Amino acid sequence: MTELDPADQQLARDLDRAHVFHSWSAQGALNPLVFAGGEGARLWDFEGTQYLDMSSQLVNVNIGYQHPKVVAAIKAQADVLTTIDPKHANLARGRAAQLIVEKANLTGAEFEKVFFTNGGADANENAIRLARLYTGRDTVLSTYRSYHGNTGAAIVATGDWRRMPNQYARGHVHFFGPYLYRSEFWAETEEQESERALHHLERVIQAEGPDTIAALLIETVPGTAGILVPPPGYLEGVRELATRYGIVLIADEVMAGFGRTGEWFAHQGFGVTPDLITFAKGVNSGYVPMGGVIIPPAIAHAFDERVFPGGLTYSGHPLAAASVVATIEAMTDEGIVENAKRIGDVAIGPALDALKAKHPELIGEVRGLGCFWAMELVADAASRAPLPDAVMAGIRSALVGRGVLPFVQNNRIHVVPPLVVTEGEISEAFGHYDAVLSEIRLS
Incomplete structure (x- = not known):
């Protein structure tokens, strides 16, 4: 001290x-x-x-x-280059993206690229943007018991009271996720809760019109809403519904990711691979603001010839990127x-x-x-x-x-x-x- x-x-x-x-x-x-x-x-x-x-x-x-290794990495990067425009290449940024993708692919997934943001809210904003542009659809489904950030689409995707004074974004519909202790489905077992929650979700998809729905945005393990660990079979069922109806499944791993659940990403513990992953928080423990979206080849290459209409001044900031590299290396080594x-x-x-x-x-x-x-x-x-x-x-x-x-x-x-x-x-x-x-x- x-x-x-x-x-x-x-x-x-x-x-x-x-x-x-x-x-x-x-x-x-x-x-x-x-x-x-x-x-x-x-x-x-x-x-x-x-x-x-x-x-x-x-x-x-x-x-x-x-953590001494992360602090040292920030200091070392500050001695070399404190900031750089996102349109340029930077070694710290590239290395951070490489390591994040490697951890996302530990269980056999094939994610390829990272779009860097300043935190979790704008990570979810840009995941929604990607899903809408990729599918040509508009509606985003998310649960009532959720928190996705305090910016335009992210706060309206949020299910709790905080969205109510902030309803400025279009095309959002909410549904109930599983929560056996206070079941919305009169369930008495985890099996019943999973089955009935999935039935409810499919009916919402059908009632809204599958061809209108761009994304299902869910916290893999809802955090602020109560650490609601999904019952067996639920996430697998959500994955199947998203695939069947051509909906982009976005896993919000802002809170649950980077070791919080005992896995690098929470979804890896459930044997499910989403289409997009959003992250922030634990990627570098907030030492420097950082977040992002992890993107698979199909969605990434949809923008090879098409302009992606999004960007941030501090996307992949070198000080933040250096702290990410040091964090992932330290977490791995230790x-x-x-x-x-x-x-x-x-x-x-x-x-x-x-x-x-x-x-x-x-x-x-x-x-x-x-x-x-x-x-x-x-x-x-x-x-x-x-x-x-x-x-x-x-x-x-x-x-x-x-x-x-x-x-x-x-x-x-x-x-x-x-x-x-x-x-x-x-x-x-x-x-x-x-x-x-x-x-x-x-x-």
Whole structure:
């Protein structure tokens, strides 16, 4: 930890409140935490108070804070060339694309090219653009329980409340994906949930008109909506429907990709290959803004003689590209993706099961894989009524007070630490989860 000046704690907070306009927030009552530095799975403020990060910020710091190889790569690239127009070739950009494609093809797929963006939202925007241009169709189907980003088409493709004040894009239709704990299909088993959700999706396709539908945009494992691991057979069924009706299947792997589920890409764990893959977040843990679309030959070569009408000033930015190369190499060399899978299997999953067994009146369900889990908190186990927002806010405050940075969303705590987290750190975090849940009184 570098030398810190405690006076900077209040200065940082004062400057923020005076001049920073925050996302998804009413501005008046904000009191943001201040962070001065971090390493691995921990952060600290200017007063030296440490926090164990079980949120990975916005589920993006997969490689942990200040990984030395990634920091060094950014510094080295800055010494050579800090920026370059996307129309030119650049070694860091080319190498980043090569490594991303290699990881996408690990299970036998044949992706070929990468269109680089600045983040996940514009990755989804450009995947939608590609699908529409490639098919000559307009409609995009996506689920109600989803988040795809806060730009024109991406926010309207989003299924939750955030799309409602932002309905500026055309041609979007939503459907219900599988969620057995709160089934829309009166299902009692995973088999029923999968079968009925697929029937519902096919009926939506038929009712909208298959010849009008350009893309099916789905999060392979919906993240912000609740870490909704698809039941067996569901993704295979979605793939079959997309193929049968000539629809481009876009896998939004912005949150689930680059090791989060214990696979390089989440869809690889389900034996399904999409037509387009969108990514961001974990590709370089957000060290420099970066995202993109991974494209197969058929779609890429459709634009050999036809202009692709899209572009970004910072597409494939050299500093970001260098950080991608270093991230993928470090994750490969250090077995970080394998660690994510192992930690999920031997630490997070068992700890969640034990916590649910101890607090059956509070924890309705636990679910996840890799370093991508959620516990769903309820006010009543029988009715499954969600724990009220005020109680969830109190849980979050209590965890922060104990030095744990949680990811709290609606009535859920998402357990989504950096993939470099240790078993000891998981045990530490769950000690705090247990203590805080033990203090809750519902009546």
